[in-house]
Amino acid sequence: MSHTLDVAYVAELARLELSPDEKRTFQLQLETIVNYVEKIGELDLAGIEPTLHGQALVNVFREDVVVPSLDRECVLANAPERNGFEFKLPKIVEDA
Amino acid sequence: MSKYLITIGLETHVQLKTNTKMFCGCSLKFGEEPNTNVCPVCLGYPGALPVMNREAVKLTVMSGLMLGCEISRLSTFDRKNYFYPDMSKDYQISQQARPLCLGGGVTIQTPAGPKRVRINHIHLEEDAAKINHYARFSGVDFNRCGTPLMEIVSEPDLSSPDEALAYVQALKQILVYAGVSDCNLEEGNLRCDVNISVRPEGQEQLGTRAEIKNMNTFKGIYAALEYEIARQLATVARGGVIVQETRRWEPDLGETQSMRSKENAHDYRYFPEPDLVPVALASEQIAAWKALLPELxxxxxxxxxxxxxxxxxxxxxxxxxxxxxxxxxxxxxxxxxxxxxxxxxxxxxxxxxxxxxxxxxxxxxxxxxxxxxxxxxxxxxxxxxxxxxxxxxxxxxxxxxxxxxxxxxxGLGQVSDSGALEGFVEQAIAANAKSVEDYRAGKKAAAGFLVGQVMKLSKGKADPQRVGILVAEKLARLA
Known part of the structure; x- marks a missing residue:
């Protein structure tokens, strides 16, 4: 079992700009990591439930009760720019 | 031209009727000023941890039970990664691998009789923030961000705009009945994305589909589907090719328009949400929620x-x-x-x-x-x-x-005492000799006029049925 790992593609999805050198380095490093994890495939795992979470916990809930929100001036204090009480952005075109 | 078959599937987003957001205790009161109901969790601050709203899980399961779905005993949440300013942590918490509800369906009425529309699954996710577009900039309001949304994904079982409309209306009625959502379209409680394709009759494989967004009224869903079916049929008729794309319904123009879309825009790199543990539902819990369901x-x-x-x-x-x-x-x-x-x-x-x-x-x-x-x-x-x-x-x-x-x-009680009524009848007959003559001459409708006069004399309080009998008796005696 071998996964094709394309660092250039993943970097593009993550909006990361990588130099050709970096791409080569990360490609090699990540392949090593993926190959290491794939060792588990050498075991016979038939009938074993996949682990869904790192903690052996389920059902952590909160009740549907309103708690106070943040003060609006604090919320907007770090906004580079604001339009009234909105966070102001450059004009954006809606993506699909 | 050969006949074409139309295939429609719907993704219906329904806002659940909870007091608070999906993963934090911020209020969901509608119509508040921008950015008043926000906190580090729904603003997407690094390190802020989501905690699941039990009520949202309950309402989704109740919806699934109303719609005949199978409820997953073990359900998990995933991150859907994308970059857009309506979700500042750059991922939406949703469910991909193990949604809460699987299968089920809705029966709709069509001219050809009842039709079962199958549901693929129902999953629970958080809504995004509202972006307001202005002439020279955009503004973000995070009040809506983190609202619990249930997405009901149908199988492509619908074959006309009428059927699609009947499906959404049936869905809405059931969800309002169950009390899980107000399904108020004006407040955006119910929003649909539609997948639609056409193929020549006899072809097994579905045609290439287009996805349409931004229909927030029943009328909009209908008009967008009508337009898109005509567009696809016309494209095919002139030998063109339908491309897989997302289109946006423009209600003012009455047409769908292709949305700018990057290559790989649909590769969301889903992975398990590490900040939330699985939801495990025991059969007793599901049974207890089932007992709360109203009749369909x-x-x-x-x-x-x-x-x-x-x-x-x-x-x-x-x-x-x-x-x-x-x-x-x-x-x-x-x-x-x-x-x-x-x-x-x-x-x-x-x-x-x-x-x-x-x-x-x-x-x-x-x-x-x-x-x-x-x-x-x-x-x-x-x-x-x-x-x-x-x-x-x-x-x-x-x-x-x-x-x-x-x-x-x-003193509005009606007068049915014969003595009082007879007095009124006498009076009416005495004052309307012409009507009495008409009646004798065979114009039976004149009796109705006399009843009306008695009602008037009683100031509307006489029992009309009693008056009718009394007038008829009196006239018979006079005849």
Missing amino acids: PSARRERMVAEYGIPEYDAGVLADAKENADFFEAAVRLCSPGLGKTVSNWFMTEVMRQLSVTGKTISECPLTPAALAELVELVDKRVINGPTAKELSAELFENGGMPGVLVAKR
């Missing part, structure tokens, strides 16, 4: 016909909105047996007329089921006559109160 509208219609002896048509009208059916049933249960049809008549004519004139819902009106029941009883026991009852119903609708009290206070 179709079952209620059948029961109301059997229980109150009302026609199927009446049951359909009354059961259309749960609160109307609740009101009707509460009123009927307060009445003497056998008055089901009478209560239904009053509700469907007087009450529903007032509702439509005022644009109110029954819960917004001061009229109570007890008042309507008493009104029907007062008419049935001939304490008041029809016209008086109609006047009273208008007043009760507006101001509330009990009809019996108003009747006593204003």
Whole structure:
């Protein structure tokens, strides 16, 4: 079992700009990591439930009760720019 | 041109009726000023941890049970990664691998008879923030961000705009019945994305589909589908190729337009959400929630016909909105047996007329089921006559109160005492000799005129049926 790992593609999805050198380095490093994890495939795992979470916990809930929100001036204090009480952005075109 | 088959599937996003957001305790009150109901979790601050709203899970499971879905015993959440300023942590918490509900379906009525529309699955996710677009910049309001959204994904079982509309309306009715959502389209409680494709008859494989977004009214869904079907058929007819893309419905232009889309825009790199542990539902828990479910509208219609002896048509009208059916049933249960049809008549004519004139819902009106029941009883026991009852119903609708009290206070009880009525009849006949002659000459309608005169003399309080009998007797004696 071998996964094709394309660092250039993943970097593009993550909006990361990588130099050709970096791409080569990360490609090699990540392949090593993926190959290491794939060792588990050498075991016979038939009938074993996949682990869904790192903690052996389920059902952590909160009740549907309103708690106070943040003060609006604090919320907007770090906004580079604001339009009234909105966070102001450059004009954006809606993506699909 | 060969015949084409149309295939439509819907993704319906429904806002759940919770007090707070999906993963934090911020209020969901609608119409608040921008960025008032926000906190580090829904603003997407690094390190802020989501904690799941139990009520949202419950409402999703209840929806699944109403729609005949199988409920997952073990359900997990995933991150859907994308870059857009409506989700500042750059991923939406959603469910991909193990959604809460699987399968199920809705039955719709079509001209060819009932049709089952299958549901693929229902998953729970968080809504994004609202972006307002201005001429030279955009603004973000995070009040909506983190709202619990249930996404109901249908199989591509629909084959016309009419069927799609019937499906969404049936879905809405069931969800409102279950009390899981208000499904208020104006407030964006119910939003649809539609997948649509065409293929020549006889072709097994579905055609290339386009996805349409931004339809937030029933009319919009219908018009967008009509437009898109025509566009795809015309494209195919002139030898063109349908490309897989997302299109946006522009209600003002009445057309769908291709949305700018990057390559790989649909590669969301889903992975398990490490900040949330799985939801494990024991059968006892599912059974306890199942016990909270109301009847489905179709079952209620059948029961109301059997229980109150009302026609199927009446049951359909009354059961259309749960609160109307609740009101009707509460009123009927307060009445003497056998008055089901009478209560239904009053509700469907007087009450529903007032509702439509005022644009109110029954819960917004001061009229109570007890008042309507008493009104029907007062008419049935001939304490008041029809016209008086109609006047009273208008007043009760507006101001509330009990009809019996108003009747006593204003002396509205109808006069059925023969002595008093005979006096009025004598008077009417004496004053309208012409009508009496007409009647003798064979114009039987003249009797109706005389009854009207008696009603007038009694100031509208006479029992019209008694008056009719008395006038007929009197005229027969004169003849």
